[in-house]
Amino acid sequence: MDKEKLNKDLFVPAKKGKDTSEDIRRPSLSYWQDAWIRLRKNAGAIFGIVTLILIGVLSLAGPHFNQYGLDDQDLGHSRMPPRVQGLEEISWLGLNGNKSEIFEAATVEEAKERALSRWTQTDYEYVTFDVISEGNGTENSARVEGNFDVYAEKDMNDIYYWFGTDTLGRDxxxxxxxxxxxxxxxxxxxxxxxxxxxxxxxxxxxxxxxxxxxxxxxxxxxxxxxxxxxxxxxxxxxxxxxxxxxxxxxxxxxxxxxxxxxxxxxxxxxxxxxxxxxxxxxxxxxxxxxxxxxxxxxxxxxxxxxxxxxxxxxxxxxxxxxxxxxxxxxxxxxxxxxxxxxxxxxxxxxxxxxxxxxxxxxxxxxxxxxxxxxxxxxxxxx
Incomplete structure (x- = not known):
């Protein structure tokens, strides 16, 4: 740019008085204020704080989210899989109350029989199967994925155990x-x-x-x-x-x-x-x-x-x-x-x-x- 074309009015001498010549323009920070500013910039540390606060709140409030106590036992509800209301349709989350397992045998029918014997079922009413491979008659050549609706089998369609139950039926x-x-x-x-x-x-x-x-x-x-x-x-x-x-x-x-x-x-x-x-x-x-x-x-x-x-x-x-x-x-x-x-x-x-x-x-x-x-x-x- 040609220097002669610049407007001289753009250049104004800075005014500095005796009372403002030594002003501190940056705010004064204590050691802990400065540390907090730097901590806030650390995404990992903030994630850790949020995670710990969330776990702390849930540890205090979580036991009051449902009606089950620490030692409430019901052997009829033993080993129930996790089930969360509203998430039953999202199968990959594993929170739909179903037990899923892959069974292998020489034929598809034998694999299905293994599934029924594992879950102590006598019919297919509450079990669905997805055939992964038909097999050729040799050992473990047929593979079937079985899905067992435990809650329906026990007539517990209105009951939800968010994390499931243990061997004694406790939430x-x-x-x-x-x-x-x-x-x-x-x-x-x-x-x-x-x-x-x-x-x-x-x-x-x-x-x-x-x-x-x-x-x-x-x-x-x-x-x-x-x-x-x-x-x-x-x-x-x-x-x-x-x-x-x-x-x-x-x-x-x-x-x-x-x-x-x-x-x-x-x-x-x-x-x-x-x-x-x-x-x-x-x-x-x-x-x-x-x-x-x-x-x-x-x-x-x-x-x-x-x-x-x-x-x-x-x-x-x-x-x-x-x-x-x-x-x-x-x-x-x-x-x-x-x-x-x-x-x-x-x-x-x-x-x-x-x-x-x-x-x-x-x-x-x-x-x-x-x-x-x-x-x-x-x-x-x-």
């Missing part, structure tokens, strides 16, 4: 959400105790240093040297199985990781100028720890706690799965998965739903912890 939807309540309760309490004990132990050890630090760290090394699973199993065997015994078992050695992280952070901070200034002004050791050192390690504490919670949930589920956790008739995600594993091939829905819930909880906490780690680290700031 799985209610039991899954009550089990989620118990699993979350155990994990949150265990993580809170780990956080309190670990932060106090690691902070005191690092701040006083010297012989105190040496002795306290040797204690941690002894505890870490003993396999965690052995300690937990011994505690479960000594104490009566239940929620309290599992929490105690999880917290015996669970705090050591938090203590080491806090110790490392306090060692890095305790000789800095703001701590020296506080000590010079006469602050006590407890005040320096609680008002200056621990708050400056809060980011690492939150992140480590977020990773501790899913670990505690998984450990509780593992103990319940091997029979050392909660005992019947109590329900947790581990006990429900254990019950479903026994009949996985015939009635997979008993295991699938609690497995999905525990998987979502694990994924939600882990990706949220990753997002918090990035948001609370000033080095990650754009």
């Amino acid at each position: 799985l939807f209610t039991r899954v959400w009550i089990g989620t309540q118990i699993s979350l309760l155990i994990a949150l309490v265990a993580a809170a105790i780990d956080m309190v004990v670990g932060v106090a132990y690691g902070g005191i050890s690092a701040y006083y240093g010297g012989r105190v630090d040496n002795i306290m760290q040797r204690i941690i090394e002894i505890l870490v040297g003993i396999p965690n699973l052995v300690v937990v199993i011994l505690m479960i065997m000594i104490l009566e199985p239940g929620i309290l015994s599992i929490i105690i078992a999880l917290t015996i050695t669970g705090w050591t990781g938090m203590a080491r992280i806090v110790r490392g952070q306090v060692l890095k901070l305790k000789n800095q100028e703001f701590v020296l200034a506080s000590r010079t002004l006469g602050s006590s050791n407890s005040r320096i720890l609680t008002k200056h050192l621990i708050p400056n390690t809060l980011g690492m504490i939150i992140i480590n706690t977020m990773f501790t919670i899913p670990s505690a949930i998984f450990f509780e589920a593992f103990l319940s799965f091997i029979g050392l956790g909660l005992q019947a008739p109590d329900a947790s995600l581990g006990t429900l998965i254990n019950d479903g594993f026994k009949s996985l091939q015939i009635n997979p829905h008993i295991m699938i739903f609690p497995a999905i819930v525990i998987s979502l909880i694990m994924i939600g906490f882990n990706i949220l912890a990753d997002g918090l780690r990035d948001a609370l680290d000033p080095k990650m700031r754009e």
